[in-house]
Amino acid sequence: MPRVLISDKLSPTAVQIFKDRGVEVDYLPDLGKDKDKLLEIIGNYDGLAIRSATKVTEKILAAATRLRVIGRAGIGVDNVDVPAATARGVIVMNTPFGNSITTAEHAVAMMFALARQIPEANASTHEGKWEKNRFMGVELTSKTLGIIGCGNIGSIVAERGVGLRMHVIAFDPFLSPERAIDLGVEKVELDELFRRADFITLHTPLTDKTRNIIDISALLKMKKGVRIINCARGGLIVEADLKAALDSGHVAGAALDVFEIEPATAHPLFGHPNVVATPHLGASTTEAQENVALQVAEQMSDYLMKGAVQNALNMPSISAEEAPRLTPFVKLAEQLGSFAGQLTETAIKGLRIEYEGDVAEMNTRALTSAALTGLLRPLLQTVNMVSAPAMAKERGIAVEEVRREAVGNHEALIRLTVITERQERGVAGTVFADGKPRIVEIKGIGLEAEFAPSMIYVTNEDKPGFIGRFAGIIGDAGINIATFNLGRLAAGADAICLVAVDGAVPDAALEAVKALPMVRQAKALAF
Numbered sequence: 001m002p003r004v005l006i007s008d009k010l011s012p013t014a015v016q017i018f019k020d021r022g023v024e025v026d027y028l029p030d031l032g033k034d035k036d037k038l039l040e041i042i043g044n045y046d047g048l049a050i051r052s053a054t055k056v057t058e059k060i061l062a063a064a065t066r067l068r069v070i071g072r073a074g075i076g077v078d079n080v081d082v083p084a085a086t087a088r089g090v091i092v093m094n095t096p097f098g099n100s101i102t103t104a105e106h107a108v109a110m111m112f113a114l115a116r117q118i119p120e121a122n123a124s125t126h127e128g129k130w131e132k133n134r135f136m137g138v139e140l141t142s143k144t145l146g147i148i149g150c151g152n153i154g155s156i157v158a159e160r161g162v163g164l165r166m167h168v169i170a171f172d173p174f175l176s177p178e179r180a181i182d183l184g185v186e187k188v189e190l191d192e193l194f195r196r197a198d199f200i201t202l203h204t205p206l207t208d209k210t211r212n213i214i215d216i217s218a219l220l221k222m223k224k225g226v227r228i229i230n231c232a233r234g235g236l237i238v239e240a241d242l243k244a245a246l247d248s249g250h251v252a253g254a255a256l257d258v259f260e261i262e263p264a265t266a267h268p269l270f271g272h273p274n275v276v277a278t279p280h281l282g283a284s285t286t287e288a289q290e291n292v293a294l295q296v297a298e299q300m301s302d303y304l305m306k307g308a309v310q311n312a313l314n315m316p317s318i319s320a321e322e323a324p325r326l327t328p329f330v331k332l333a334e335q336l337g338s339f340a341g342q343l344t345e346t347a348i349k350g351l352r353i354e355y356e357g358d359v360a361e362m363n364t365r366a367l368t369s370a371a372l373t374g375l376l377r378p379l380l381q382t383v384n385m386v387s388a389p390a391m392a393k394e395r396g397i398a399v400e401e402v403r404r405e406a407v408g409n410h411e412a413l414i415r416l417t418v419i420t421e422r423q424e425r426g427v428a429g430t431v432f433a434d435g436k437p438r439i440v441e442i443k444g445i446g447l448e449a450e451f452a453p454s455m456i457y458v459t460n461e462d463k464p465g466f467i468g469r470f471a472g473i474i475g476d477a478g479i480n481i482a483t484f485n486l487g488r489l490a491a492g493a494d495a496i497c498l499v500a501v502d503g504a505v506p507d508a509a510l511e512a513v514k515a516l517p518m519v520r521q522a523k524a525l526a527f
């Protein structure tokens with residue numbers, strides 16, 4: 001039974017779903033703050049469910065020897081070392097939509113709070129001061145709202161802004177002109193947004209490009225009296241520069257839900273009269289927390305129990321519906337890759353994968369990952385479908401995918417061609433109605449063989465006497481032949497032989513096969 005650790009505060013719904021799906025679960029919501037304890041126990045788990053408090057570092061991953069999946073109940077995964085997880089073959093998945101509305105609403109609430117100084121007015125009123133003349137606000141209607149990052153959350157904020165009769169402008173290099181029209185926003189460049197906006201709200205991920213996107217030079221480009229909202233990530237704003245601009249009065253107000261260092265218990269901006277601060281509450285509504293807990297537990301259970309992959313950041317998706325049909329082809333692709341990998345002795349320059357017939361309509365990204373896994377495993381024991389594409393890229397292996405209609409006898413065929421300095425080697429296979437993968441072609445020669453744990457592959461000249469002498473050597477070594485599969489280009493031409501045997505092949509027997517006059521190559525293979 002797979003075992004999952006929940007190390008941050010999640011709705012009890014998550015625990016129940018794991019249990020209902022047959023996954024053992026430990027709920028230790030304070031562990032995110034105790035990295036030593038996490039390090040001590042993480043090796044016992046197949047899955048780790050987190051929010052933003054748990055930091056999944058390289059060190060934690062190194063100790064997580066059983067870990068197969070990290071599930072982020074939320075959006076941002078900047079607390080996870082995703083490249084390190086990928087290199088170790090651990091899937092990282094998030095719940096990209098579960099808290100978007102809630103976070104967009106928080107940004108809008110922050111905008112109102114700034115416009116009408118609601119937190120300050122609230123505190124003053126509770127103190128019995130009745131400072132009616134102190135708090136003079138601004139209207140939102142007809143003001144320009146500048147949105148930086150118009151993805152899931154930014155788009156919802158845009159729609160709300162339009163509803164409030166604001167003029168909404170957006171900077172997002174990936175926002176298409178059509179989508180901008182649909183949302184009713186004007187797409188602009190960043191400098192123009194800085195120049196025109198009365199309110200600026202940030203909704204990008206924290207990346208090398210967005211870090212410090214609001215620094216002193218950006219602030220100086222903004223209108224005097226601008227108000228800034230950040231419900232995305234600390235690190236997008238240079239906090240010291242913002243403080244200087246607030247102190248000078250250039251910026252009229254800032255509303256911050258996120259901080260460069262969290263938890264932020266002491267901060268130079270705390271206590272500033274024009275700053276509204278909340279403790280990373282963007283996703284904190286009952287509805288959003290139910291959504292993300294349910295979704296993360298379902299996604300992680302689906303992966304651990306059925307091999308379905310959804311919302312992974314480092315692996316192609318495989319839906320629960322397609323998993324049963326895809327799984328035998330995943331196995332075929334991996335075994336074909338393994339066949340080619342075990343035969344390849346020089347550096348691999350490229351891999352061409354041809355998908356013919358029905359399989360061309362399937363999830364070929366997942367199949368290509370599986371083929372690369374098999375190909376690289378003889379070199380890299382720990383490679384899996386998550387890490388294989390990154391590892392192939394790191395090694396400069398060019399991957400080409402070709403999809404076409406069925407051309408031969410098979411309704412679905414996968415052909416791998418491995419390109420090395422010396423040669424190109426092709427191998428093709430299919431899955432029969434029994435769900436078992438078969439090799440149906442090697443180096444352009446047709447045959448039909450099931451994969452077996454232990455096999456011998458021989459290339460030879462098609463001459464009389466080979467089969468008898470080969471079988472004699474193998475029999476003398478005390479090895480039982482399970483299946484014997486032959487193919488040849490033409491009578492007397494190149495031939496191949498793929499034999500399944502019961503047990504490992506002794507080196508001496510393999511050397512004796514290689515020494516036969518008609519044999520060109522003999523290799524023991526394991527699947």
Ligand SMILES: NC(=O)c1ccc[n+]([C@@H]2O[C@H](COP(=O)([O-])OP(=O)(O)OC[C@H]3O[C@@H](n4cnc5c(N)ncnc54)[C@H](O)[C@@H]3O)[C@@H](O)[C@H]2O)c1
Pocket residue numbers: 075076077096099100103148149150151152153154171172173174175203204205206207209210231232233257258280281282283284
């Ligand atoms: N405060 C919270 O509790 C809370 C809750 C949820 C999400 N978030 C954060 O909100 C942010 C947005 O989340 P989302 O779900 O909308 O993400 P998203 O991926 O749907 O949207 C992000 C958008 O930013 C755009 N973008 C990327 N680089 C950019 C750049 N250099 N300049 C301008 N735009 C750029 C992308 O094109 C994309 O459209 C994330 O950082 C997420 O972690 C915070």
Ligand SMILES: O=C(O)[C@H](O)COP(=O)(O)O
Pocket residue numbers: 051052053073074075076077099280281282283284
């Ligand atoms: O990226 C997110 O989903 C938000 O930052 C929410 O973080 P939280 O789950 O820690 O509240």
